[in-house]
Amino acid sequence: MISKEEVEHIAKLARLELSDKETEKMQKDLSEILDYFDLLKKAPKPEKAVEIEGDLRATRKDEITSSHDIADELIGAAPDKKDDYIKVKSIL
Amino acid sequence: MDLTEFTIKQAHEGLKKKEFSSIDLAKAYLEKIKKSDLNAFISVTEDLALTQAEEADKKILTGEFGMLCGIPCVIKDAIMVEGQRCTAASKILENYIAPYDATVIKKLKEAGAVILGKTNLDEFAMGASGETSAFGATKNPYDKTRVTGGTSSGSAAAVAANEAIYTLGSDTGGSIRQPASFCGVVGLCPTYGAVSRYGLIAHASSLDQIGPMAKTVEDVETVFQAISGKDKMDATSVEYKFEETKVGLKGFKIGVPKEYFAKGLEPEVEKIIRSAIKKAKNAGAKIVEISLPSTEFALACYYIIGPSEISANLARFDGIKYGLSVPGKDLLDVYLKSKGQGFGAEVKRRIMIGTYCLSSGYYDAYYKKAQEVRQLVRHDFAKAFEKVDLIFCPVSPFPAFKLGEKLDDPLTMYLADIYTIPSKLAGLPGLSLPAGKTKDGLPVGLQIIGNHFQENKILGCAEELEPIL
Numbered sequence: 001m002i003s004k005e006e007v008e009h010i011a012k013l014a015r016l017e018l019s020d021k022e023t024e025k026m027q028k029d030l031s032e033i034l035d036y037f038d039l040l041k042k043a044p045k046p047e048k049a050v051e052i053e054g055d056l057r058a059t060r061k062d063e064i065t066s067s068h069d070i071a072d073e074l075i076g077a078a079p080d081k082k083d084d085y086i087k088v089k090s091i092l
Numbered sequence: 093m094d095l096t097e098f099t100i101k102q103a104h105e106g107l108k109k110k111e112f113s114s115i116d117l118a119k120a121y122l123e124k125i126k127k128s129d130l131n132a133f134i135s136v137t138e139d140l141a142l143t144q145a146e147e148a149d150k151k152i153l154t155g156e157f158g159m160l161c162g163i164p165c166v167i168k169d170a171i172m173v174e175g176q177r178c179t180a181a182s183k184i185l186e187n188y189i190a191p192y193d194a195t196v197i198k199k200l201k202e203a204g205a206v207i208l209g210k211t212n213l214d215e216f217a218m219g220a221s222g223e224t225s226a227f228g229a230t231k232n233p234y235d236k237t238r239v240t241g242g243t244s245s246g247s248a249a250a251v252a253a254n255e256a257i258y259t260l261g262s263d264t265g266g267s268i269r270q271p272a273s274f275c276g277v278v279g280l281c282p283t284y285g286a287v288s289r290y291g292l293i294a295h296a297s298s299l300d301q302i303g304p305m306a307k308t309v310e311d312v313e314t315v316f317q318a319i320s321g322k323d324k325m326d327a328t329s330v331e332y333k334f335e336e337t338k339v340g341l342k343g344f345k346i347g348v349p350k351e352y353f354a355k356g357l358e359p360e361v362e363k364i365i366r367s368a369i370k371k372a373k374n375a376g377a378k379i380v381e382i383s384l385p386s387t388e389f390a391l392a393c394y395y396i397i398g399p400s401e402i403s404a405n406l407a408r409f410d411g412i413k414y415g416l417s418v419p420g421k422d423l424l425d426v427y428l429k430s431k432g433q434g435f436g437a438e439v440k441r442r443i444m445i446g447t448y449c450l451s452s453g454y455y456d457a458y459y460k461k462a463q464e465v466r467q468l469v470r471h472d473f474a475k476a477f478e479k480v481d482l483i484f485c486p487v488s489p490f491p492a493f494k495l496g497e498k499l500d501d502p503l504t505m506y507l508a509d510i511y512t513i514p515s516k517l518a519g520l521p522g523l524s525l526p527a528g529k530t531k532d533g534l535p536v537g538l539q540i541i542g543n544h545f546q547e548n549k550i551l552g553c554a555e556e557l558e559p560i561l
């Protein structure tokens with residue numbers, strides 16, 4: 001079973017606050033799920049890469065195009081703002 | 093005349109013959125939605141629907157109008173409709189107003205669609221039953237003590253209960269096909285890249301795909317045609333024009349993967365699927381047993397790749413740019429509290445799995461290994477499609493289960509998508525076609541998987557099978 005400290009460490013990396021009860025349940029759930037992942041150790045190495053379908057490597061010209069003018073709506077969605085700026089807590 | 097029982101084609105004919113107007117249709121559906129106790133909707137967009145219906149009626153008067161003009165639809169609440177609330181069924185986005193239309197919505201609006209509402213789903217489309225929604229589970233119209241499947245839970249229920257003619261859902265590991273199977277409707281998960289993901293709230297970007305659900309194969313095809321194609325706002329979308337081709341079962345080679353009929357498949361489901369395969373054979377298809385040897389690894393692979401992408405994609409919900417913001421003593425505290433209070437249990441679990449798999453020291457053992465296994469899965473399918481045109485298999489090992497039955501046991505819940513996940517890892521298109529019902533009257537779907545961008549084969553074959561299943 002993964003330890004309480006380990007769960008707390010991962011939660012901190014994920015910027016996620018967990019209650020004591022959640023941490024306890026997470027220990028159990030993560031352990032079961034991670035144990036299940038051990039199955040992959042049995043999987044062979046792939047022989048060769050399979051070509052990915054479609055056009056995923058397509059490039060486009062590096063041009064600035066404005067598809068919508070929604071700056072106001074985007075800033076409007078922020079919980080805390082002043083004029084045209086999104087407000088955050090001071091970090092220093 | 094009950095105005096809520098039509099297919100797209102029937103409603104279109106009715107509009108053409110002036111038997112009713114688009115406003116009549118919209119009102120009939122809105123009335124029905126208001127009376128429903130299925131909890132299929134997070135928001136009902138009545139004003140939008142009536143405005144769109146009025147516009148559609150004007151267009152209909154001119155006599156020049158397309159198949160989707162004036163036809164009522166509903167949209168999964170992870171797809172943005174400008175000016176409407178878009179929650180992804182999460183408390184963290186409870187009051188979020190979509191600032192723009194998803195590309196699929198833009199296309200539907202251009203086609204004259206009437207949007208009745210936004211449908212319920214598992215929170216951020218993570219789940220397999222519809223139960224992880226922060227706004228309560230959707231009930232299955234066939235048995236209200238059972239789940240609808242997920243994650244496009246409200247979408248499937250709404251179509252099955254005639255609360256919409258068609259809907260858009262999204263599928264990451266089975267979220268269109270599996271609820272379609274549980275609710276007895278047709279659901280198509282298109283090839284990865286066939287439909288733009290722009291404006292779909294991201295879950296796992298290498299897997300997410302928007303697709304249609306409706307009552308008939310023909311309707312699904314109509315909607316798919318309207319929403320597919322390259323979009324400059326989604327770099328992974330591809331130039332693809334769907335063309336209906338007259339293909340039939342006669343002469344088709346259909347592969348049946350032996351690994352999909354192993355332990356865990358409920359006998360009643362197996363019987364229905366085997367019988368569907370037999371009917372395809374009687375209609376002239378050649379049935380070939382195939383092997384997809386990496387099947388047993390697919391679920392573990394998916395639950396590493398999916399959550400890893402989730403842990404990155406959901407980092408944006410930090411209480412700063414949008415959504416729930418819980419005050420804290422410093423910036424870090426705002427992050428911790430907003431996420432901690434905003435996300436539900438399954439979302440937190442997946443963020444934790446993903447963060448763990450990507451964390452220092454574990455990357456090679458989990459994420460890198462899963463990427464290799466994904467290659468194996470792709471390779472299995474590539475080899476299979478050298479020999480067969482389509483693959484037939486179950487959508488899910490069991491029919492709709494009881495509400496609450498699997499909610500506290502994540503691994504058991506994950507098994508509900510065991511047959512939809514492998515093809516998804518390979519980016520392949522798949523359709524759920526109603527194939528029969530269990531003795532308790534619960535629908536079971538046949539899954540038809542095609543090669544990349546061969547939706548035409550899937551749909552052609554499904555259309556031929558539809559009346560004989």
